[in-house]
Amino acid sequence: MNVTKALVTGANTGIGKEIALSFASKGIKVFIASRSYDRTLPVIQAIEKLYGAHKCEWLSLDLGSIKSIDRCVDSFFEQNVSLDYLVNNAGFAGSRGSTKEGFELAFGVNYFGHYVLTRRLECALIRSKNARVVNVSSKVHSIVKKLDFASLRKPTKSLSGINEYAVSKLANILFTSELHRRYASLGISSFAVHPGLVDTEIWRTLPFFLRPILKLKGMLTPEEGAKNVLQCAFVDASTHSGKYFSKCTPSPPSTLATDQELAIKLWEQSESWMNNYSK
Numbered sequence: 023m024n025v026t027k028a029l030v031t032g033a034n035t036g037i038g039k040e041i042a043l044s045f046a047s048k049g050i051k052v053f054i055a056s057r058s059y060d061r062t063l064p065v066i067q068a069i070e071k072l073y074g075a076h077k078c079e080w081l082s083l084d085l086g087s088i089k090s091i092d093r094c095v096d097s098f099f100e101q102n103v104s105l106d107y108l109v110n111n112a113g114f115a116g117s118r119g120s121t122k123e124g125f126e127l128a129f130g131v132n133y134f135g136h137y138v139l140t141r142r143l144e145c146a147l148i149r150s151k152n153a154r155v156v157n158v159s160s161k162v163h164s165i166v167k168k169l170d171f172a173s174l175r176k177p178t179k180s181l182s183g184i185n186e187y188a189v190s191k192l193a194n195i196l197f198t199s200e201l202h203r204r205y206a207s208l209g210i211s212s213f214a215v216h217p218g219l220v221d222t223e224i225w226r227t228l229p230f231f232l233r234p235i236l237k238l239k240g241m242l243t244p245e246e247g248a249k250n251v252l253q254c255a256f257v258d259a260s261t262h263s264g265k266y267f268s269k270c271t272p273s274p275p276s277t278l279a280t281d282q283e284l285a286i287k288l289w290e291q292s293e294s295w296m297n298n299y300s301k
């Protein structure tokens with residue numbers, strides 16, 4: 023029997039955890055790709071208790087390391103040939119540094135790691151014949167006015183890391199539109215989504231005195247954030263693939279995020295970086 027399968031990154035907590043639970047509730051087998059088995063175990067146990075054994079599998083994944091991404095993909099391919107849903111959800115804001123391969127930390131994890139993961143999984147997605155890739159972006163992408171390619175290969179420059187986070191989320195949207203342009207005819211639909219302002223661990227790096235202000239702005243629960251993301255996974259792909267969603271509706275992203283030349287340049291540069299780390 024051909025079981026419908028979903029792979030969700032960073033599903034040990036926050037929005038990703040709720041996405042995994044929701045896929046499982048629909049009878050979809052979920053692969054949770056995350057950094058720690060111990061931190062993921064409670065989610066696996068919750069899914070198995072609610073929906074039965076073998077409904078969930080763990081894959082080790084650190085998006086800041088190409089080797090780890092390759093191992094994750096190899097483990098997936100050991101038992102599976104097709105993938106129906108890929109939710110590129112994992113992400114962080116506010117930490118500084120660079121990835122193992124020398125990419126700015128937020129860009130490397132939130133965008134480039136997901137670019138490599140998606141490309142490495144593309145034959146499984148094509149085999150599904152009706153696959154969906156959902157890239158979790160953010161409204162904050164709109165603060166970026168220019169994409170400086172040189173800075174993407176250097177450690178985080180800003181003190182807060184917020185500018186770099188915004189760049190990574192802009193890259194998620196550019197990736198989505200280019201993925202649509204190149205792969206829609208092969209049966210892969212793609213979506214970018216802002217989940218809303220959601221009360222999760224992502225805010226742990228925020229100074230403690232700012233947290234009550236955020237709460238006053240009215241934060242969504244992780245379940246509500248997951249609902250916004252999943253809405254894209256089930257929307258009519260023929261009219262909505264390639265689009266950016268906010269508040270559950272297709273919305274115009276920033277002008278820079280709709281720059282097709284920039285999307286092509288980012289894709290080609292990412293492909294060339296990726297090929298430098300080919301298996």
Ligand SMILES: NC(=O)c1ccc[n+]([C@@H]2O[C@H](COP(=O)([O-])OP(=O)(O)OC[C@H]3O[C@@H](n4cnc5c(N)ncnc54)[C@H](OP(=O)(O)O)[C@@H]3O)[C@@H](O)[C@H]2O)c1
Pocket residue numbers: 031032033034035036037038055056057058061083084085086110111112113114131132158159160161216217218219220221222223224225
């Ligand atoms: N919360 C919001 O208000 C908000 C708003 C806009 C967009 N978003 C986006 O929503 C997505 C989910 O965030 P969240 O709010 O649910 O945050 P969260 O609760 O902090 O969850 C983030 C997940 O990403 C994982 N992650 C971080 N770095 C990773 C790496 N190098 N490799 C693999 N996994 C990694 C984390 O794993 P560990 O547990 O191992 O750290 C965790 O599972 C992110 O892409 C975020 O940018 C959130």
